Amino acid sequence: MTDHASADSTCLAPASGSDERVGGAGADGRPLHAAALRFYWGPMDCGKSTMALQMNHNHARQGRRGLVTTRIDRSLGPRVTTRIGLAHEAVEVTDELDLRALVRGRRAEGVRVDYLICDEASFYQVEHVEQLAELVDDDDVDVYAFGLATDFRSRMFPAARRLFELADSVARIQVEVLCWCGREGLLNARVVNRRVAREGAQVVVGDTAETAQVRYQVLCRRHHRAGDLGPAASD
Incomplete structure (x- = not known):
């Protein structure tokens, strides 16, 4: 199902110069220099991407215009x-993408960008995070990273x-999010051949399905340290 109620990844600015900032307010009516960089985090299955789309929907409903970005969805x-x-x-968000150039280029084309929704932000490059901070401070763009x-x-x-x-x-x-034992799930285990992996590339795309060749499972600290995937893993 597609979230048709959410805003498009880009939204055209209204015509007739309404993008001009007058009286200390931005094009979206919010005070200048009030933008912020916010980071929402959690383990797998806690609803980060769902919250990102809900955030985009809420801002779009109030007439704000934003961009949605992701990396390795x-x-x-x-x-x-x-x-x-x-x-x-x-x-x-590729390694080569400059988020500052992306936003400033859209604005130069007459496209309003009031905020960014940045999903899978932990997979971005550190340089991208620096660029996001610059957009907040210098361009008054709100950033919501997940x-x-x-x-x-x-x-x-x-x-x-x-x-x-x-x-x-x-x-x-x-x-x-719960571990199989019922305790709070804190850590993301990578499971390869039904065993918890301890080595490998930091980012490998996988799924949570039992049949996936590489999958991920949320565990409590105790069972992550022990590499214990629970009774179902030994069936």
Whole structure:
């Protein structure tokens, strides 16, 4: 199912010079220099991408215009997809993409960009996070970033670490994810051949389905350390 109620990944600005900032307010009516960089994080299955699309929908309903970006979505395409069926077209953040040039180029073409929704932000390059901070400070663009904090080895992603350091606010998404034992799920385990992997590339696309060759499973700290995937894994 596609989230048709959400805004397009780009939205044209109204005509007749309405993009001009008058009286200390931006084109969206919000005060200048009030933009912020916000980072929402959590383990897999806590609804990060769903919240990202909801955030985009809420801002679009109030007449704001934004861009949705992602990197290495589970669909392997330039889309934000969710496990509950919502989806939205997005700009793929490649290593070469300069987010500042993206936003400023759209504005030069008469396209309003009031905010960015940045899904899978932990997979961005550190340079992208620096660019996001610059867009907030110099261009009054609100940035809402969503992503994991740690990788399959329980070590922080470089981009996530930089977001923790630079963001105006950091919030853990309050949707409880459980380990198979019933404890709170904190860590993302990479499962290869029914075993918890301890080595490998930091980013490998996988799924949560039991039949996937490479899959991920949320575990509590105790069972992540023990490599214990639960009774179902031994069946």
